[in-house]
Amino acid sequence: MSSQSVQQKKKIAIVGAGLVGALQACFMAEKGYHVEVYEMRDDIRKSEKVFGRSINLALSCRGKEALRMLGLEDEVTKNGIEMFGRMVHDYKGGTKFIPYGKENEAIMSIDRRKFNELLISAAESYSSVYINYCHKLVDCAFDRRELTFEKSETKELKTVKFDIVMGCDGAYSNLRFNIMKNTKLQYSQEYIPDRYMELRIPPNADGSFMMPKNYLHLWPRTTFMLIGLPNVPDHSFVMTLFAPYQIFESLDSDRKVIEFFRANFVDALEMMGEAFVTNAFRTLPPLPLVSVKCKPYNLEDYGVLLGDAAHAMVPFYGQGLNCGFEDLIVFNEFMEKYDHDFKKVLPEFSEYRSIDAQAMNDLAMRNYKEMKADVNSRLFILRKKLDNILYWMLPKTWVPLYTSVSFSRIRYHQCMANRDWQDKVINRAVVTLLCCTMAGLTYLGFNMGYFAKLNSRLAPWCSRVTEMINFK
Incomplete structure (x- = not known):
């Protein structure tokens, strides 16, 4: 029997028709498999309101590559808008621009729902793909290769x-929960102390953007921050406030909310409107942010976790979507390498990919501090x-x-290792320069009688520089 015939006889069940699940359905259909997708929600293309987050997505190199492989890149990107860097807002409404990379390097802001709708339609365009809506996974009998849905x-x-x-059912994956009952899966989750609330800056009366559109707008305030991403469909900005839960708890009246925004985000408040902001705080609960790590991603040769089900991450690097899509690229590469032998594909994929996904999880956590605090630092700009x-x-x-994370396909763990090496090089160079400078000044001081005077002037400066350096 030919390899193609075997593939056509194999049934692939994908749990979850979100972004990763819908795109994986396309990949597997391209390979000749019969694909059944089971989605807990109704068809979002027919729903007025969709349950879940509405934070815009940041699409970059890794995600685009997955779309390009299926001929979907142009269709998706025409519904997005390029962002060339961060536009940082100060307390008085002034701004400064920090580019992401080279002049032509940009990430793309895309409406989450529109993106998902496009991928669902792409999946359903294959005759071998069928999506079952309103199906919630409630039980798995892996020994009999059976799934039970309600x-x-x-x-x-x-x-x-x-x-x-294939489990593509997100951070709170039911399939992962069932796999954990059948194998020694290492699992950890971490809720960060901060919560988030989604807000909105509407378009101008003439339908134009209220702020420059090709930027991620950022209001960093050391322990909390506000971000804004441009939205193509209606020229609004999707705004998100990230703050410790205690701050949300303290804003228990309209007066306190307005005072907080006037003190920290005066320009954003003017654009959103006081009535909108106070109503949002009265009606919207601040939502939690979770980071998930697990290993292995596979259950023998018949089950695998992909995307957030395997490695949900906080959204501060804009790589959750891209990391999930890159999972599919890597999975596809292993299928080709092992000629669809899933006894080899699944464990090899799990071992290879988990290293990178866990590194990206850590980078996302690390980037939160950069976004809310470090971007205001002169040392960061330098x-x-x-x-x-x-x-x-x-x-x-x-x-x-x-650049390596967002504009290349260098493996995530290598990106992190490269940064650690760069830190060491710079720190050692600075220390060497300081030592040489002090040695030279000491020599001059002893020979010209200025040592004591120079030492008293330079000591505070050297102490400050030393404190700023993170010795590796």
Whole structure:
């Protein structure tokens, strides 16, 4: 029997028709498999309101590559808008621009719902793909290769057979929960102390954007921050306030909310309107943010976790979507490498990919501090400029962290290792320069009688620089 015939006879069950699930359905259909997708929600293309987050998505190199492989990049990107860097807002409404990378390097802001609708339609365009809506996974009998779903409208139970099951059902994955009961899966989750609330800046009366559109707008305030991403469909900005839960708890009246926004986000408040902001705080609960790590991603040769089900991450690097889509690229590469032998594909994929996904999880956590605090630091700006100069001089040797993560397909764990190496090089160079400078000044001081005077003037400065350096 030919390889193609075997593939056509295998049934792939995908749990979740979100972004990763819908795109994986396309990948598997392209390979000749029969694909059944089971989605807990109704068809979002027919729903007025969709349950879940509405924070706009940041699409960059890794995600675009997955779309390009299926001929979907142009259709998706025409519904997005490029962002070339961060536009940082100060307390008085002034701004400064911090580019992401080179002049032409940009990430793309895309409406989450529109993106998901496009991918669902793409999946359903394959005759071998069928999406079952309103199906909630309630039980798995892996020994019999059976999944049991509850139909949300009738509460009727439906049991289906599968050959390979793929969990694309998000951070709170039901499939992962069932896999944990059947294997020694290492699992951890971390809720960060901060919550988030979604807000909105509407378009101008003439339908234009209220702020410059090709930027991620950022109001960093050390322990909390507000961000705004441009939205193509209606020229609004999707705004998100990230803050410790205690801050949300303290804003328990309209007066306190307005005072808080006037003190910290005066320009954003003017654009959103006081009535809108106070109503949002009265009606919207601040939502939690979770980071998930697990290993392995596979259950023998018939089950695998992909996307957030395997590695949900906080949204501060804009890589959740891109990391999930890159999962599919890597999975596809292993299928080709092992000629669809899932006894090899699934464990090899899990071992290879988990290293990178866990590194990206850590980078996302690390980037929160950068976004809410470090961007206001002169040392941070200086480091960005130094990285860009060295990148221009040594493009193959010195690639800035953000560039390697967002504008290349360098493995995530290598991006992190490269940054650690760069930190060591810079720190040692600074220490060496300081030592040489002090040695030279000491020599001059002893020979010209100025040592005591110079030492008293330079000591505070040297102490301050030393404190700013993170010795590795």
